[in-house]
Amino acid sequence: MARSFTFNLPRLRESGPTCQVVIKPSEPVIEKFKSENKKIPRVSVLALIDTGASTTAVSHRVVKKLKLVPRGTVQVYTSHKKPEIRNEFDISLAFDARTCLTIVKVLDASLQNHDIDCLIGRDVLDHGVLTYNGPKKQVRLTF
Amino acid sequence: MRLRSTKPYPVTALLEKEYKYYLCHLDKFCEEHLHHFVLIKKDKVVGFYGSYAEALKAGVNGFGNVPFFIKEVEREEAVHSF
Numbered sequence: 001m002a003r004s005f006t007f008n009l010p011r012l013r014e015s016g017p018t019c020q021v022v023i024k025p026s027e028p029v030i031e032k033f034k035s036e037n038k039k040i041p042r043v044s045v046l047a048l049i050d051t052g053a054s055t056t057a058v059s060h061r062v063v064k065k066l067k068l069v070p071r072g073t074v075q076v077y078t079s080h081k082k083p084e085i086r087n088e089f090d091i092s093l094a095f096d097a098r099t100c101l102t103i104v105k106v107l108d109a110s111l112q113n114h115d116i117d118c119l120i121g122r123d124v125l126d127h128g129v130l131t132y133n134g135p136k137k138q139v140r141l142t143f
Numbered sequence: 144m145r146l147r148s149t150k151p152y153p154v155t156a157l158l159e160k161e162y163k164y165y166l167c168h169l170d171k172f173c174e175e176h177l178h179h180f181v182l183i184k185k186d187k188v189v190g191f192y193g194s195y196a197e198a199l200k201a202g203v204n205g206f207g208n209v210p211f212f213i214k215e216v217e218r219e220e221a222v223h224s225f
Contacts, residue, residue, distance in 0.1 A: 025208070026199065028196075028199050032204070053223075053224070054223045054225065055225065069209055069210045071199065071213050072212050073157065073161075075220055075221070076224065077223070077224040085159075085162065087157055090199060119225060
């Protein structure tokens, strides 16, 4: 059954569509940690739903806090003309206790707005439906 | 508000060695394993898998939570933007 999240955002135009998410290591890493009786690190952060991003990204803060390690490289266009090679990491991303993407590939990014620690890109949005209601200052995400 | 990544300062060292190895062997990989996911550790191919999840599980189970390289074998590498 589909899960729907409605975010009422009085400053929707100014701040963009944001929501709170919980980020943890990806499911295979969590299983490994559990088998080794290790504590599972987690962070609750503010994320910006960014339809301009083809892939999801997290801040350096999240990479450090979760002690993420690279699993690959990708080419990325940022503000520079030539694509850069960046490391790729794997996380799990939860909107609530029942709605969790257990393996999400992410990039690390320097985010200029320090309130935001995650950009939710089109790779995640591919799993659901995003509704942006400007007049109601409301965003709905359904998975 | 517009968010942009600024100049990169990777918090982790780039997996350059593995990436170079991947590029050097890409033609051969494409012939035999197009659209499969290759798992590389240092300069050794560990295996090819049907999905990223399978490759990730194999890597974590085999090496632990350490850096290793997974890539979908493609002739043209996708370039992301954000």
